[in-house]
């Protein structure tokens with residue numbers, strides 16, 4: 372079904388960039404989690420999630436992203452989001468994700484910021 | 490209402506180019522007709538209708554475009570369409586509009602063709 | 608969680624996904640309805656050109672109901688279904704347009720031709736013809752209760 | 763022609779445009795339904811960011827009905843209305859989500875907080891809160907007959 376979220380991951384040094392495309396629901400969230408844990412296991416220190424091509428993340432999807440964030444924080448890693456629509460940004464703030472993860476307007480800014488933490 | 494068709498007209502010599510944006514129904518068709526007759530009265534010899542930003546023309550809209558075509562032909566003028574979606578192209582062929590008006594893939598080709606008739 | 612698991616995409620269960628919808632008899636509501644064709648078409652990954660064809664067929668059926676039916680309830684009832692004839696057959700999108708109007712005998716509707724349209728001065732009368740040309744199958748039933756057009760297109 | 767003339771855009775007549783729709787309890791059908799929010803929102807020229815907010819509120823209400831309601835008819839019933847409170851007031855889009863499920867007492871639903879979500883391990887429970895945050899007004903009625911969420915946002 373075309374509604375499901377597509378995910379592309381690229382590793383640059385110790386940073387893994389995720390590009391999502393489409394609706395992030397439970398399945399989309401779980402797929403991101405699976406790939407995020409694989410990257411952490413393979414030594415990634417920072418994850419950057421570029422949500423440019425996602426217009427809707429439901430609350431179940433966000434709750435899974437929060438689990439990913441906690442796992443990253445447990446391992447002293449960094450998680451950053453970029454290119455959120457105003458509605459996704461608002462929802463991340465309501466649920467408090469924005470208090471624990473960094474949100475940047477562009478991928479470039481996100482990459483610079485996570486590089487500075489390395 | 491945003492559903493209604495917007496029309497922009499530009500006059501280049503004796504050719505008038507129409508850009509439509511949105512759904513062409515009876516109102517949209519009548520608005521095109523009104524502006525087309527104004528151009529003919531103001532001496533335009535050829536009309537080029539660029540439908541690039543229109544995805545739906547209903548059968549009432551097409552019947553009005555056929556009236557415009559007949560008026561143009563009465564005056565020994567030329568009417569050409571360009572940038573039709575496959576569905577609009579198909580419908581124009583079903584209704585026979587394609588037998589009497591020329592259809593071109595691009596605006597450039599339409600303009601060249603109508604210039605050659607001048 | 609168990610509940611969520613059972614809601615995987617696909618055509619399990621009834622073998623169909625059916626969405627029904629009611630729109631008022633009012634201008635531009637036919638365009639509002641086409642959004643559902645796009646959504647259901649994308650759901651089965653139907654190519655965009657085919658989605659456009661179904662949209663136009665739906666528009667024509669709706670404006671017929673708006674213009675000719677004189678519906679008793681001032682509404683037009685739409686049903687969208689996606690499904691397959693056989694397990695491994697192609698997906699289809701089916702659209703049903705039902706009005707509770709005066710009905711008509713479609714067997715005696717004059718078939719339009721480009722010639723009549725151009726030389727004859729009768730420009731209208733193309734709606735049903737366009738629907739038949741754009742869809743893979745069309746069934747019209749009509750009576751005193753109103754009119755139902757059932758049309759289907761394969762992916 | 764006379765009939766056509768009476769179908770000009772606007773809110774004449776009932777003062778409302780109302781589209782109703784029924785979707786099956788099935789994954790991704792909430793996304794199919796959001797197409798109608800976009801279509802009705804565009805009909806009143808609502809800004810796209812507001813349309814996105816209503817879409818998410820609708821998604822949350824639908825997945826609640828899918829997940830918690832255990833509907834008797836395996837369907838969720840949606841109604842979309844555009845209108846105005848006063849002649850020259852702003853347009854609104856109203857969405858009603860009705861399920862014929864088991865109902866719940868929303869006055870005793872625990873209100874989530876970011877702290878509980880992060881330290882407490884309870885990640886879920888944000889749907890209603892998100893709906894309330896994104897919409898201008900929300901009314902929930904629920905009983906043995908099911909649940910109705912009525913939510914409105916102004917242009």
Ligand SMILES: Nc1ncnc2c1ncn2[C@@H]1O[C@H](COP(=O)(O)OP(=O)(O)O)[C@@H](O)[C@H]1O
Nearest residue numbers: 671672675676710711731732733734735736754
């Ligand atoms: N839903 C309907 N209810 C009643 N009559 C209809 C309906 N749809 C079509 N008709 C009749 O069939 C005729 C042909 O319809 P159509 O091919 O769509 O062309 P047009 O609408 O331009 O006349 C109409 O003029 C009308 O008399």
Ligand SMILES: Nc1ncnc2c1ncn2[C@@H]1O[C@H](COP(=O)(O)OP(=O)(O)O)[C@@H](O)[C@H]1O
Nearest residue numbers: 826827830831865866886887888889890891909
């Ligand atoms: N339509 C509904 N029918 C029955 N119960 C519901 C419905 N919507 C919400 N609830 C109840 O309210 C609770 C809170 O819902 P919500 O805030 O959306 O969070 P979540 O769905 O993540 O639990 C749900 O856990 C459920 O018990």
